[in-house]
Amino acid sequence: MTGDEGDTARARRPLRSDAQRNEDRVLAAAAAAFAREGVAASVKDIAQAAGVGVGTLYRRFPSKELLIAAIYRLEVQRLCEAAPDLAATEPPVDALRTWMERFIDFMATKQGMAEALRVVLTDDSEKLQTRAMLAGAIDHLLTPAGGPSAAxxxxxxxxxxxxxxxxxxxxxxxxxxxxxxxxxxxxxxxxVA
Structure with a gap:
């Protein structure tokens, strides 16, 4: 196994529960810090807010750019995962409105990270995948439970x-x-039709 394959295998392996809790706290603290301070946010302050050491943070996210990319991916995933819940609990137009409001809030929190995201997310296939995921969430809201489209x-x-x-x-x-x-x-x- 090459070094790259070993890195990929490690990246796919589920984390221990304590390590997952640490990562969750780091991502939450980093998202808040980057939304508040932009890319100038201190990694040391993020680690402290998460209740972990800087070494723990750097073991999982060796650079600030990788941390920013992880936050972005997690928040895109959460935004997309919200669509089925909204479709199941709200009328189609209300569900779509709520999701759109969340999308705008998501984008607003990325303003401070915009430059770093442009550098980190240079892979066109990742951009296309993100757009496809978001469009899939919208499709789910437009045609809940396979019914007629609200559009x-x-x-x-x-x-x-x-x-x-x-x-x-x-x-x-x-x-x-x-x-x-x-x-x-x-x-x-x-x-809306």
């Missing part, structure tokens, strides 16, 4: 995702949050 004919999840991206650029920061909600409402009026 007008010709509306596709990728189009909605692109529109949400535009809203997040125009009004995704905390100062413009009310504008983002108004734009989401306008978008929904254009989507």
């Amino acid at each position: 007008r004919p010709g509306i596709e999840a990728q189009d909605i995702l692109m529109a949400l991206g535009g809203i997040s650029l125009m009004a995704g920061n905390e100062d413009q949050r009310e504008l983002a909600t108004r734009l989401i409402d306008m978008l929904l009026h254009g989507i």
Whole structure:
């Protein structure tokens, strides 16, 4: 086994429960720190907030960029996993609105990490996979339980995702949050059949 294969095998192996708890705390503390301070957030302060040593943090995330990428991937996964729950508990339009609001909040917290994410997420296949996951979540919300689509004919999840991206650029920061909600409402009026 080569060094790269060994690294890949280790990366796929589930963590011990204590190590998983440490990682969860590190990711939560880092997400809060990066949202608050951007990439200037101190790794030492993140470790302290998570209740772990800096060595523990660096063993799992050898660079700040890898930590940022891990936060991004985890939050994309959580956002996508929220779609089935929302579809099961809310009417389709309400579920879609709630998910869109969460998407805007997710994007707003990434503003401080935007430059680092551009450097870290250079792999086009990863970008395409992320877009596909997010579009899949939107599709799930548009057609809950395989029923009829809540969207007008010709509306596709990728189009909605692109529109949400535009809203997040125009009004995704905390100062413009009310504008983002108004734009989401306008978008929904254009989507819903």
